[in-house]
Amino acid sequence: MATVTFxxxxxxxxxxxxxxxxxxxxxxxxxxxxxxxxxSGCGKSTCLRMLAGLEPVDRGRILIGDRDVSDVAPSDxxxxxxxxxxxxxxxxxxxxxxxxxxxIAGRPKDEIRARVQDAAEILDLTDYLDRKPKALSGGQRQxxxxxxxxxxxxxxxxxxxPLSNLDAKLRVATRAQIxxxxxxxxxxxxxxxxxxxxxxxxxxxxxxxxxxxLQQVDKPRAMYDSPNNMFVAGFIGSPAMNLLTVPVTGxxxxxxxxxxxxxxxxxxxxxxxxxxxxxxENFSLTGAGHGVxxxxxxxxxxxxxxxxxxxxxxxxxxxxxxxxxxxxQAPPAKGELIHLAPAPExxxxxxxxxxxxxxx
Amino acid sequence: xxxxxxxxxxxxxxxxxxxxxxxxGKKARKRLTSPWASLxxxxxxxxxxxxxxxxxxxxFRPRADIDGTGWWHFFxxxxxxxxxYREALSSGxxxxxxxxxxxxxxxxxxxxxxxxxxxxxxxxxAWIEFKGRNLLFVCVFxxxxxxxxxxxxxxxxxxVDAGLNGTFWTIWLSHTMFGLxxxxxxxxxxxxxxxxxxxxxxxxxGAGHVQIFFKVLMPLLTPALAAFGIFQFLWVWNDLLVAxxxxxxxxxxxxxxxxxxxxxxxxxxxxxxxSAGAFISIAIPMVVFLSLQRFFVRGxxxxxxxx
Numbered sequence: 299m300a301t302v303t304f305x306x307x308x309x310x311x312x313x314x315x316x317x318x319x320x321x322x323x324x325x326x327x328x329x330x331x332x333x334x335x336x337x338s339g340c341g342k343s344t345c346l347r348m349l350a351g352l353e354p355v356d357r358g359r360i361l362i363g364d365r366d367v368s369d370v371a372p373s374d375x376x377x378x379x380x381x382x383x384x385x386x387x388x389x390x391x392x393x394x395x396x397x398x399x400x401x402i403a404g405r406p407k408d409e410i411r412a413r414v415q416d417a418a419e420i421l422d423l424t425d426y427l428d429r430k431p432k433a434l435s436g437g438q439r440q441x442x443x444x445x446x447x448x449x450x451x452x453x454x455x456x457x458x459x460p461l462s463n464l465d466a467k468l469r470v471a472t473r474a475q476i477x478x479x480x481x482x483x484x485x486x487x488x489x490x491x492x493x494x495x496x497x498x499x500x501x502x503x504x505x506x507x508x509x510x511x512l513q514q515v516d517k518p519r520a521m522y523d524s525p526n527n528m529f530v531a532g533f534i535g536s537p538a539m540n541l542l543t544v545p546v547t548g549x550x551x552x553x554x555x556x557x558x559x560x561x562x563x564x565x566x567x568x569x570x571x572x573x574x575x576x577x578x579e580n581f582s583l584t585g586a587g588h589g590v591x592x593x594x595x596x597x598x599x600x601x602x603x604x605x606x607x608x609x610x611x612x613x614x615x616x617x618x619x620x621x622x623x624x625x626x627q628a629p630p631a632k633g634e635l636i637h638l639a640p641a642p643e644x645x646x647x648x649x650x651x652x653x654x655x656x657x658x
Numbered sequence: 659x660x661x662x663x664x665x666x667x668x669x670x671x672x673x674x675x676x677x678x679x680x681x682x683g684k685k686a687r688k689r690l691t692s693p694w695a696s697l698x699x700x701x702x703x704x705x706x707x708x709x710x711x712x713x714x715x716x717x718f719r720p721r722a723d724i725d726g727t728g729w730w731h732f733f734x735x736x737x738x739x740x741x742x743y744r745e746a747l748s749s750g751x752x753x754x755x756x757x758x759x760x761x762x763x764x765x766x767x768x769x770x771x772x773x774x775x776x777x778x779x780x781x782x783x784a785w786i787e788f789k790g791r792n793l794l795f796v797c798v799f800x801x802x803x804x805x806x807x808x809x810x811x812x813x814x815x816x817x818v819d820a821g822l823n824g825t826f827w828t829i830w831l832s833h834t835m836f837g838l839x840x841x842x843x844x845x846x847x848x849x850x851x852x853x854x855x856x857x858x859x860x861x862x863x864g865a866g867h868v869q870i871f872f873k874v875l876m877p878l879l880t881p882a883l884a885a886f887g888i889f890q891f892l893w894v895w896n897d898l899l900v901a902x903x904x905x906x907x908x909x910x911x912x913x914x915x916x917x918x919x920x921x922x923x924x925x926x927x928x929x930x931x932x933s934a935g936a937f938i939s940i941a942i943p944m945v946v947f948l949s950l951q952r953f954f955v956r957g958x959x960x961x962x963x964x965x
Binding site: 350351352371372373377378379381382383385386387388389398399402403446450 | 853855856858859860861862863864865866869873874877878
């Protein structure tokens, strides 16, 4: 078990000006499950590969425990990795796949067999130990890839989108299995995903990256409630937060159509516009003048919830769209004019020029 | 924002294109299974095989019959003898038997040396980063442009200077040199096909270059090695030019091809010996091809990656 620390770690791919990962500072506690999340191309996989030793660290350093591993070969870092494609050795049986690292390390055969057996029991793979990967289903292959990591009992697990090749239903089940397995083994884990649902449900903490720059690291709930900037606000949560850029008048009031929302005291904007962030679940239907006037364009009924998509009505002919959760028993009809009142304590305020949160 | 719902791509209307493919396939099958197509195929097959078949029959006919009548007379007046083979194997200086052994002695190292060297070189070109790798690879590939005829005389004088003349080394080394560029190129391409993650997984598992090469790549490369092995084997076994240049003057080194050429040259039209000799020389390639072709299995990579 060990902690993992990135200290100003950067990676610049040859032939590219912009770093794929730009001076990343991140500390991961012992036994912690940290999820790196971001849109594709944000550098999250590069971070993981730097930690694993598959990419060099161009600037800064990476520590596992107190040991600087920036220039250590991948095999000497005591890290196991689960690849997105699983990368099972096709010519070896499941047992050989799982025991390969131990065999390379020259461990006695009895020990290898015992440890493979233990891991197979944890992952429910005992019946498949003599099969080749091609005779397994997608979910089983994924478990073998996990097993290959577990058998080594390494200091750190690296997982690179291990669920993205599973179908939706299996993904949800495996998500929970991996999370509980990690808690049981208490091995420090860095998990990369582009799926913010995985990030929210699995991680002890979540780190959001964009363009190689760390945006925010926090517990999932805290990240959801108080995102640092507009990117995190829009990225975390499904459906996404409504972010409307609206004019603010001199009296400190933001205008959403004919609805006025007072800017909290102390909030400083660089211009005369503010970005108002409202989660879809924080709206209630109200009468004219008490909420944002919205024409309903579409209602998505999911059974447990109904999501209303509507366009904000104002004099300037705004094209702003808004998504709100409404009572699934009696959703408004398409084309209807309704008024949505945001719960004031849940409204977040951002400066559209910088993207930073200024209040709320 | 949710990617779980975003992944649900609606099935597009692919039915028309499938239908088109199906009808095209039916059409092709119809055309290919028509009696005319079959007839043409049979005619081609017969035309193609007839000379070889004739040679085979000739090799079993007595000398007098061969000189007097064509091989097709075998069917009206069947005569059968093994004398041709007996004589071919014992004729000339030491007989074809010695040359047969020579051919084997020449061919096995001349196949194994380039394969092992090329596999190592291909690994380095495919999976080890070093300065000037691409330039070097292009140079190696470009070596194929050099016609081997150009190199023969300079090589011969180099061998004489090095004191290698009159040994099998001249032939082994020459075939290795001529085979390497293509071998490196072929094996490099096969190695590049192997997904990077597999190599990375092996590196994470603690394997070094040697272990990655032998434990992960080699088992997956068997089809490529077998394919190149067969090509190189046939090329070396059937080669006359290189053997004639480097071993033509020393009959005790000469392979089958050289003595076969001599058979027709020195003894005029010794058809009975030529035909028997030809089949002696075909025997080994047949065995090699049939025994190695089971390595041409496809889908060896199946199952290693995703679901």
